[in-house]
Amino acid sequence: MEDKRKRARVQGAWAGPDMGSMASRSALASQVCGAHNLPGNSRQTRWGREMQFVFKEPTEVMRRVPEPRIIDKAGVYDLSITAAGISRLSLFPSFIDLKEADWMFEQLHREVPWSQKTNFRPDGFYQEPRLTAWYGELPYTYSRATMQPNPHWHPLLTMLKDRIEEITAYTFNSLLCNLYRNEKDSIDWHSDSEPSLRKSPVIASLSFGDTRTFQMRQKPGPEEHGDYTYVEQVHIPLDHGTLLLMEGATQEDWQHRVPKEYHAREARINLTFRTVFPEPGDMRQ
Ligand SMILES: O=C(O)CCC(=O)C(=O)O
Known part of the structure; x- marks a missing residue:
């Protein structure tokens, strides 16, 4: 049975800079969908293109057992x-x-x-x-x-x-x-x-x-x-x-x-x- 308490997962994607500069994209992502650009999370592709991991807040939040x-x-x-x-x-x-x-x-x-x-x-x-x-x-x-x-x-x-x-x-x-x-x-x-x-x-x-x-x-x-x-x-x-x-x-x-x-x-x-x-x-x- 799926454990609902473990549903919150890190979600995100590797994104290239093709929609404008990295900085402006990251800022836009943070404002619009609560995404964060974490330091040290960029990498280069085989063709020298820079990719950056854009972290998105989990869509399903952790459910808490209420205190009595x-x-x-x-x-x-x-x-x-x-x-x-x-x-x-x-x-x-x-x-x-x-x-x-x-x-x-x-x-x-x-x-x-x-x-x-x-x-x-x-x-x-x-x-x-x-x-x-x-x-x-x-x-x-x-x-x-x-x-x-x-x-x-x-x-x-x-x-x-x-x-x-x-x-x-x-x-x-x-x-x-x-x-x-x-x-x-x-x-x-x-x-x-x-x-x-x-x-x-x-x-x-x-x-x-x-x-x-x-x-x-x-x-x-x-x-x-x-x-x-x-x-x-x-x-x-x-x-x-x-x-x-x-x-x-x-x-x-x-x-x-x-x-x-x-x-x-x-x-x-x-x-x-x-x-x-x-x-x-x-x-x-
Ligand atoms: O002992 C109690 O306070 C509860 C008793 C009870 O739940 C009952 O008699 O149905």
Whole structure:
């Protein structure tokens, strides 16, 4: 496969002096097409005619992999605008103050019914590298495996849902809880775009415990043929008590993940409040 990064090449040609003097030709070339006459690059032909190498700027410029944009301050951030709409993030650091966040983390760690989900992909079954729990009247299916309905909301989770609904003015009927036990736990690139979430879902994500980086990358346009090398990236350190709201086209136009870390990390809990709609098969579950 051609490496696009190596496309920039030195381009030029050996040119004779037949269009006027060397100096005026070189000056003209520099002005008109960005070409440069480099010193020490002339040579004589067999017939004694002087030739000079005229360097032209490469027509294809080097593509740079963009540096990730870091978002770590409170605010509303419009990441992109496409035909699908605006992809908007809102970050609320210290949404839960530190003291409260400490006891909430302990209680959730102890009392949420954590388990390891088994998913399915074309090459077989695999266990998720983290623990999860589901709350909501409806089942939730992703990666071809279903989490069964669980209407028994923990009172702390109901309280958190109420607080988030109050500040965001959105309502949520479901919650996916993630427990990252240490630096080896992770969630791979994906969008929260399951059919049961419908179009443009709003996701409210509340974090407790150790800080992990929430990474986002924009989905490439059709001309990139699925290559994510040059897409825009965003990194958001999500720490104890921080709320992140994703709205609009964020799930349609961007992916996100929490990668494994090379350095030791303590446990982290992430609560993602969502609104799930019934799907045709749900009554049989
Ligand atoms: O842990 C996080 O911050 C992200 C979780 C997530 O991507 C998900 O539940 O879909």
